[in-house]
Each structure stands twice: as structure tokens, then as C-alpha cells.
């Protein structure tokens with residue numbers, strides 16, 4: 107959807123020198139994906155982004171947007187077909203929120219009533235009440251509200267491609283997280299193709315399908331967030347990602363990615379002896395007890411029941427905690443540490459037992475991304 | 486920079502209002518207290534006052550109208566990117582221009598246009614033009630770059646950006662310039678008499694020459710009232726004509 111081929115930009119500096127702001131950058135953003143351009147300040151992210159909609163003329167190379175060479179499109183027409191969001195938001199203070207949102211639809215000659223209706227729909231989409239906000243001026247909105255309007259203004263004419271330059275950079279961390287989540291939720295429905303500039307690794311990991319890391323105008327690595335964190339191509343990237351990059355991967359992985367099957371289980375009326383045999387056979391030290399319909403109820407620890415007899419019900423212990431299968435591994439690991447557990451039962455939204463995760467399985471997964479999911483016992 | 490201009494201007498508006506109220510009150514008080522004195526002036530000079538005030542107003546309206554008509558487009562032109570290389574120099578020249586006393590400008594315009602109404606209009610026009618051009622230019626330059634970038638990035642054409650983004654956002658500073666310029670104009674207009682341009686200056690300067698206090702006041706009082714009226718009208722215009730989103734005077 108967006109394709110850059112050996113894209114370069116050389117700026118002339120006032121004192122007669124030159125700056126290679128983009129150096130033969132080649133990358134491709136697939137339809138519906140978010141590609142984050144990441145790197146330290148001055149590495150050429152903004153320059154690369156602005157060449158896509160022609161705000162900065164390129165020195166050499168090719169740009170294709172939606173299959174068309176941008177050299178063959180009138181820049182004004184091109185820009186109207188690409189959503190553009192900047193860090194300073196750039197809402198026009200002299201216009202109402204409604205008129206701000208309707209700028210591109212109006213430029214494209216939409217019928218007035220259709221454009222105004224679209225503005226109201228979009229405000230609804232970001233939880234701003236149209237009856238309150240349509241007629242307000244930007245100065246009457248909080249920073250977070252303005253930023254939301256900045257984003258929906260770019261979406262107004264429903265462009266397939268969005269360019270976003272540090273769109274959430276000026277918002278405080280708490281609101282930023284909220285807006286990021288909100289945007290990702292919108293994106294699952296809208297499926298826009300997005301080039302997104304950021305200098306914040308955590309934001310990139312959270313938002314990106316693909317991350318492009320830049321240094322001094324050069325594209326250093328272009329990979330999925332997990333591949334990038336697992337296998338940084340060089341020392342610069344490794345140090346840019348931070349020494350805790352392995353831990354960052356935890357938030358990219360879901361519990362279900364490392365969960366071991368919950369087929370081995372016992373119910374309350376089963377014999378302790380049966381439970382003991384099942385554990386020995388599977389090589390597990392614990393076994394989960396489920397209720398009549400399969401909800402996780404408790405567990406037995408092998409060492410506690412070596413000599414025991416009777417039913418499981420007479421010996422089980424309550425589960426100190428469980429984790430949802432859809433939670434990320436960061437949540438899971440922090441909960442394990444908090445309860446001093448080496449394993450945890452995983453449940454679905456209704457509390458049904460689905461399987462379990464172990465610390466060893468997690469560290470194994472982080473240590474070896476490209477091996478198959480390890481099979482090992484409860485420890 | 487623009488902030489300080491705006492800050493100063495808000496308090497200026499308040500001052501204008503206070504001055505107006507004070508002026509009216511004072512006027513009323515004086516009218517009552519010195520009915521005899523002012524009554525006499527009015528009886529003696531009413532015809533002259535009416536005739537010369539009309540002339541004065543025409544001088545002010547034509548010269549400042551022409552200054553706005555020329556100054557605004559000139560300021561816009563200077564602020565365009567392709568003029569960037571020359572604009573600083575030109576503005577420097579303009580700034581020097583403002584320091585030349587208006588009387589000197591009027592004298593110069595005699596050498597160009599002779600004596601009478603035309604050189605008076607020309608002289609006042611020059612004196613009014615400079616602050617207008619400067620503020621229009623400054624106002625447009627102060628429009629944040631990111632607004633222009635957002636506009637361009639959304640596919641607005643340069644002319645559309647000027648009309649819908651730059652001018653509305655520069656309007657407050659531009660208006661402040663026009664207000665200053667008109668104030669200068671009204672205050673300077675009496676000098677027009679000296680080069681044969683007529684106006685209330687006739688009563689003032691003749692009054693000075695003849696040491697005739699009544700005649701002097703017959704000219705001074707209408708000039709004072711006119712300048713207060715003009716500033717009041719422009720302050721109102723500034724309040725109502727500038728869109729609410731970019732008008733620091735309006736909540």
C-alpha cells in the first residue's frame with residue numbers, strides 16, 4: 107500500500123553543507139498495517155514521512171501509494187487522499203470543531219450535509235458528544251480532546267492511508283495510553299494503512315505491526331516488534347531498544363502463546379490416588395481440580411499427597427490466583443511474582459480452566475523464539 | 486512577541502473605554518459648568534466647526550481607507566515565501582520611514598504634488614500606511630508554522646490557506662495595526678491645514694496665530710472627540726468582526 111524504493115533526501119544547510127536526511131530507504135507497508143518509523147531525534151523519520159505526501163520534495167527514489175507512483179499524481183490531489191496528523195495537532199483556531207473536521211470533505215466537494223453528518227459520526231467514534239463539541243472552538247477543548255479531533259479530522263474523508271508524525275507525543279503519559287488504546291480499537295475496524303513516526307520504543311511496540319528503525323537517515327532494521335526485540339540486527343539497535351528489551355517482549359506475547367494444555371485435570375470426586383498417578387505419569391508436581399462444568403477450583407501438590415487417601419475434595423488447596431488466556435505475559439509474570447508462584451492456571455472469560463503457564467515455559471519462549479512451543483511439565 | 490502586542494492591546498482597549506467614559510463625563514460636566522463659555526464658542530464657530538469637521542473626516546476616511554486598501558495587500562505580499570529574501574530589508578526601510586516626522590512627510594509631499602487637498606491626503610496616507618503594512622506582515626508571520634503545515638498536508642491550495650487559515654489567524658494583530666494607524670491619522674490630520682488641505686487644523690493653527698483661545702478650542706475639542714470616536718468604533722469592530730476562536734477579547 108505504501109512502498110518506498112531507495113528514497114533519499116539531501117538537504118542543503120545554510121552554511122553550504124549538505125545533510126543526508128534519508129539515505130536509500132526502501133520499505134513496504136502492507137494494506138491495513140501500522141508501520142512505526144522509530145529512531146533517535148534527527149534520524150530522518152519526519153523527512154521520510156513528509157516525502158510520502160510531498161511536503162518535502164524527494165531528492166531521488168520512488169514512492170508508491172496505493173499502487174500509484176506519486177510522481178504521476180498532482181500533490182494537492184495526493185494529499186487529499188492521505189490522512190495527515192502532526193504532533194502539534196494543527197487544529198485551526200478560527201474554525202469550529204465541525205469545520206475543522208470537514209476540511210478535506212469540503213475540499214473534495216462533498217455535499218455539505220453529508221460532510222457535517224460525517225463529522226458528528228466521527229466525534230461519536232472517539233466518545234466526544236457531537237451536540238457539545240461540533241460548535242466549539244479548539245481553544246475550548248483539552249489537549250487530549252484536541253488530539254482526538256486531530257485524528258478524526260485525518261479520517262474524515264476515509265482515506266486508505268494515514269501519515270502520523272508523533273501524533274500522541276504532546277500528551278501526558280496516562281492520557282497517551284488511553285488514546286493509543288482507543289486508536290488501536292478504531293484501527294481493528296478501519297484497517298487503515300499507516301506510517302507512524304515515534305521516538306518512543308514502548309509506543310512503537312504497542313502500536314506497530316512493523317517497526318522501521320532509522321539511524322542517520324539509514325533504515326537499519328525493518329521487522330515485526332517481536333522479531334526486532336528478539337533479534338536486533340546490530341549493537342546500535344540493541345542499545346536503542348534498551349537492555350530490558352527481552353522484558354519488553356512480554357507485553358507482545360499472550361498467555362495463550364505459551365500455555366500448556368489443560369487436558370490433565372481432576373475433579374472433586376476423583377480418588378487422590380488417581381490424581382497422584384496422573385501427576386507421576388505426566389511428570390507434573392501439581393494438578394488442577396475443576397468443578398463439574400470445568401471451572402478451575404483448586405489444585406493438589408504432589409508432595410502433599412504422596413501418602414494420602416480419599417477423594418481429591420478432601421485434600422485440595424485453593425488457587426491463589428489465575429490468569430486470563432488473553433492477558434499479556436507481562437501481566438501474567440507480574441502476578442506470578444506477586445504470589446510467589448512458579449506456575450499459574452489459565453482461565454477464559456467465564457472462569458473455565460484452559461491450561462497452565464510456567465515460569466520455565468515463559469523463559470524458554472523468550473530465549474528461543476523460533477523453536478516450537480516447548481512441552482514440559484509442571485515444576 | 487505577538488503575545489506582548491496582544492497583552493498591551495487588551496489593556497489599551499480598557500484604557501480607551503475608560504477615556505471615553507471620562508471624556509463624556511468631563512464633557513457633560515464642562516458643558517454644564519461652562520455653558521456660557523462653550524456656548525459662546527459654539528455660537529461663534531458652529532458653521533466653521535461643522536464645515537471643517539466634515540472636511541477633516543473626509544481627509545481621514547480617504548487617507549486611511551487608501552492606506553488600508555494598499556497596506557493590507559502589501560503586507561500580505563511581503564509575507565509570502567517568495568518575498569522572504571527582500572521582506573526584511575523592505576521592512577527595515579519602512580521602520581526608518583516611521584521615524585520621519587509626519588510634518589516632514591507633509592512637507593515632502595508638497596514638493597511632489599504642490600499645495601492643497603491631494604498632497605495632504607498623500608502625506609497622511611504614507612504616515613498611516615507604514616504601521617498597517619508592518620502589522621499585517623507581522624501578524625501573518627506569527628501564524629504558527631504547524632497550522633500552515635497541517636493545511637498544506639491536508640491538500641489545501643496556497644490561496645485557500647491564505648484565506649481560511651493565515652488571514653483569520655493574523656486578523657487580530659492586523660486589526661491592532663489598523664487601529665494604531667487610524668489613531669495616528671486622526672491626530673495628524675490637523676497638520677493638513679499647513680499644506681492647504683483644510684480640516685480642523687484651520688481653527689487650531691489660526692487660533693494659535695491669533696492667540697485666540699476660543700478659536701483654538703473650537704478646533705481642538707472636535708479633533709479630540711473624533712479620535713475617541715474612531716478608536717471606539719474600531720475597538721467595537723475588533724471585538725465583533727474577529728472570529729471568536731481567535732479573538733482574545735472574547736471568551
Ligand SMILES: Nc1ncnc2c1ncn2[C@@H]1O[C@H](COP(=O)(O)OP(=O)(O)O)[C@@H](O)[C@H]1O
Pocket residue numbers: 117118119125126127145146147148149150151152153154
Ligand atoms: N529543512 C531542512 N533543512 C536542512 N536540514 C534539515 C531540514 N529538515 C530536516 N533537516 C535535517 O535532516 C535530519 C533529519 O531530520 P528529521 O527528519 O526532522 O528527523 P526526525 O524526525 O527523525 O527527528 C536532521 O539532521 C535535520 O537537522
Ligand SMILES: [Mg+2]
Pocket residue numbers: 151152153303
Ligand atoms: Mg520528527
